Amino acid sequence: KQEVTQIPAALSVPEGENLVLNCSFTDSAIYNLQWFRQDPGKGLTSLLLIQSSQREQTSGRLNASLDKSSGRSTLYIAASQPGDSATYLCAVSHVNTGFQKLVFGTGTRLLVSP
Amino acid sequence: DTAVSQTPKYLVTQMGNDKSIKCEQNLGHDTMYWYKQDSKKFLKIMFSYNNKELIINETVPNRFSPKSPDKAHLNLHINSLELGDSAVYFCASSQGTGKPYEQYFGPGTRLTVT
Numbered sequence: 001k002q003e004v005t006q007i008p009a010a011l012s013v014p015e016g017e018n019l020v021l022n023c024s025f026t027d028s029a030i031y032n033l034q035w036f037r038q039d040p041g042k043g044l045t046s047l048l049l050i051q052s053s054q055r056e057q058t059s060g061r062l063n064a065s066l067d068k069s070s071g072r073s074t075l076y077i078a079a080s081q082p083g084d085s086a087t088y089l090c091a092v093s094h095v096n097t098g099f100q101k102l103v104f105g106t107g108t109r110l111l112v113s114p
Numbered sequence: 115d116t117a118v119s120q121t122p123k124y125l126v127t128q129m130g131n132d133k134s135i136k137c138e139q140n141l142g143h144d145t146m147y148w149y150k151q152d153s154k155k156f157l158k159i160m161f162s163y164n165n166k167e168l169i170i171n172e173t174v175p176n177r178f179s180p181k182s183p184d185k186a187h188l189n190l191h192i193n194s195l196e197l198g199d200s201a202v203y204f205c206a207s208s209q210g211t212g213k214p215y216e217q218y219f220g221p222g223t224r225l226t227v228t
Contacts, residue, residue, distance in 0.1 A: 031214045032214035034216065034217070036219075041222075042221055042222070043118070043204055043219040043220050043221045043222050044157075044204070044206075044219040045219070046216045046217065046218065046219075049214070049216050051214060087155070089157065091157075093214055098169075098170075098211070099211060099213065099214040099215070100145060100147070100162050100164075100169065100170060100208065100211060101159055101162070101170055102159060102217065104156070104157040104158070106155075106156065107155055
């Protein structure tokens with residue numbers, strides 16, 4: 001059974017700092033990995049999607065890497081801003097259960113202070 | 115224009131009642147989903163429909179019955195509500211099933227059962 005863990009559970013940093021969020025999964029037979037952010041009381045916003053054949057994806061100040069063999073992904077946020085404060089979730093889909101079934105991690109709650 | 119919308123945003127009801135949550139997407143997607151986020155913020159898939167056909171049906175009590183009248187709509191009906199049903203329910207959609215497409219989430223419906 002696929003399990004997805006995110007470390008740390010919470011992170012507090014001053015504005016401007018570069019930071020790394022971690023995601024690990026127990027079964028490396030994945031189709032893809034997706035990073036989301038969730039603002040309090042809101043839905044999820046997709047940030048980046050990495051296919052299993054890719055090593056990384058970039059969008060603006062965000063860079064996500066994937067090491068499938070070791071079951072790890074990192075989300076790098078450069079020059080953090082208070083507007084980055086949110087909960088970040090990673091999710092994977094497994095080859096046995098299909099593209100659509102995402103298994104979510106436990107989330108990292110990020111607070112960026114001015 | 116909201117891409118994935120849900121109604122109602124909040125729902126407070128008593129144990130034993132029956133209630134429905136509605137979801138609509140205007141993205142032209144073929145696949146829609148229901149997720150449940152519990153009090154610990156853990157997000158788990160419940161159902162998925164592709165082109166009005168049920169394709170994912172997780173281990174969910176049969177008091178929960180999804181219905182997809184057309185590709186753009188997916189409703190969730192819950193019978194005989196229990197305290198443990200209190201959670202935030204998210205609807206999502208993706209382009210289809212042929213590839214690992216990004217999933218787009220609605221704002222959520224917070225259900226409180228008293």
